Amino acid sequence: MNASKVIASTKSPRNGLKLKGLGVVVGLVITATAIFALTHTLKSIDTNEVFAVIRHTNMSLIVLAAALVIVSYVSLTFYDVLALRTIGRTEIPYRIAALASFTSYPIAHGVGAVSLISPMIRYRVYSFHGLGAFDVVNICFLTGLTYWLGNLTALGIGLFFAPDAISLVDFLSPKVNQWLAAALLLGVTGFLVWCWFPRNIGTRRWPVRLPSGPLVLLQILIGVFDLGAAALAMYVLIPAGPNIGIFPIMAVFIAATLLGFASHTPAGIGVFDATFLVGLGNGDKEPLVAALLMFRLMYHFLPFIFALGVFGLVEGWRGLRRRRLK
Numbered sequence: 142m143n144a145s146k147v148i149a150s151t152k153s154p155r156n157g158l159k160l161k162g163l164g165v166v167v168g169l170v171i172t173a174t175a176i177f178a179l180t181h182t183l184k185s186i187d188t189n190e191v192f193a194v195i196r197h198t199n200m201s202l203i204v205l206a207a208a209l210v211i212v213s214y215v216s217l218t219f220y221d222v223l224a225l226r227t228i229g230r231t232e233i234p235y236r237i238a239a240l241a242s243f244t245s246y247p248i249a250h251g252v253g254a255v256s257l258i259s260p261m262i263r264y265r266v267y268s269f270h271g272l273g274a275f276d277v278v279n280i281c282f283l284t285g286l287t288y289w290l291g292n293l294t295a296l297g298i299g300l301f302f303a304p305d306a307i308s309l310v311d312f313l314s315p316k317v318n319q320w321l322a323a324a325l326l327l328g329v330t331g332f333l334v335w336c337w338f339p340r341n342i343g344t345r346r347w348p349v350r351l352p353s354g355p356l357v358l359l360q361i362l363i364g365v366f367d368l369g370a371a372a373l374a375m376y377v378l379i380p381a382g383p384n385i386g387i388f389p390i391m392a393v394f395i396a397a398t399l400l401g402f403a404s405h406t407p408a409g410i411g412v413f414d415a416t417f418l419v420g421l422g423n424g425d426k427e428p429l430v431a432a433l434l435m436f437r438l439m440y441h442f443l444p445f446i447f448a449l450g451v452f453g454l455v456e457g458w459r460g461l462r463r464r465r466l467k
Contacts, residue, residue: 186430194380194431202377203435209374210439216367218242221263223360224283227352233270241266242284243444244452251445253407262452269459279349290329290357291364292395295372297325298365299392306392310420333357368395371440378432385421393420408441 221238225231241263249258264277272280299306300322304315311318337354352360372394376387397416401409414433418426 187427190427191431191434194428195435198378198380198431198435206374206378206435207439209370209377210444213367213370213374213440214243214246214444216363216370217246219363220284220287220360220367221280223287223352223356223363224280227283227350227356228276228279230272230276233267233272237266237270240451240455241280244448244455247441247444247448248452251408251441251448253405255402255405265452265456275347282349283352286352287360287364289364290332290361291366291368292399293325294329294361295365295368295391296395296399297322297329299388299390299395301326303386303388303392306389307396307420310393310396310416329361333361368398374440375432375436378435380428380432389421393417396420408437408445 218235218239221242222235225233225238244266245259245262248262249255252258260277260281263280264274267277267280268274300318304319304322306318308315308318313321333354336351336357341348341350351357369391372391373387375394376385376390379385379390393416397413397420398409400416401413404412406412417433418429421429
């Protein structure tokens with residue numbers, strides 16, 4: 142039995158098709174809107190100035206941004222570590238959890254089919270070490286929970302302290318955005334309280350164990366740390382001229398990430414960029430475009446290529462090993 146069969150067995154076909162259809166429609170609407178906004182925004186961009194900004198970016202800032210990207214990806218590995226601990230598979234070493242995390246995230250986001258590619262890659266990694274398909278489904282659910290808890294908490298913090306940061310994106314007043322931020326933070330807090338004692342969800346046949354309160358708190362901290370490191374990487378790449386604070390950067394960065402995820406486009410391409418430029422582009426956009434290009438290279442393109450190479454080498458080595466054992 143593979144992971145996709147287990148996922149399918151926990152949903153009714155009709156509800157699954159409805160949700161999938163709704164997701165496709167939402168993704169298409171987000172993508173179309175983003176393409177329109179991005180095309181309109183880039184019309185006035187001076188490409189020569191963009192590349193001039195990149196050339197004049199201090200090398201120490203580029204190194205710092207690259208280090209923050211590495212920190213972000215290292216923190217991602219603890220998503221899998223926490224998930225393995227929650228399902229009771231503590232015998233799986235960290236290096237395997239790190240391998241599953243690092244290969245699944247960049248490849249799945251790079252391809253743009255996270256809910257399909259990520260479980261398959263994790264299954265290929267973990268099945269070699271005795272985990273079954275349902276274990277992998279649990280891991281994917283729990284890592285996704287960490288991702289969303291971190292995103293919602295960081296978005297709530299960013300919006301609460303910079304409520305006007307995404308007014309150009311969601312068309313809401315700063316006061317409404319601040320109330321929305323408070324609601325997000327209260328929702329996360331409520332979930333933390335609800336999970337303080339271990340509990341299961343799902344069905345009797347396919348129970349999914351939720352982490353206890355202390356582990357949920359750790360999930361939130363790791364998720365915020367991961368996103369904070371990524372947002373800081375973007376922050377240090379933006380020249381001093383635009384004078385944008387860290388909280389607006391965090392709020393817009395996370396909103397752009399979530400919209401890019403919802404669009405299902407590879408690495409949120411077009412959607413992430415349009416949201417970022419619209420949300421922060423009150424002045425000259427060339428410095429922001431330059432920062433986006435450098436960030437894209439560091440955070441999406443290079444990890445995607447490296448993860449593909451690592452996954453290919455591991456699969457090749459395992460294939461050779463199986464042949465020798467025959």
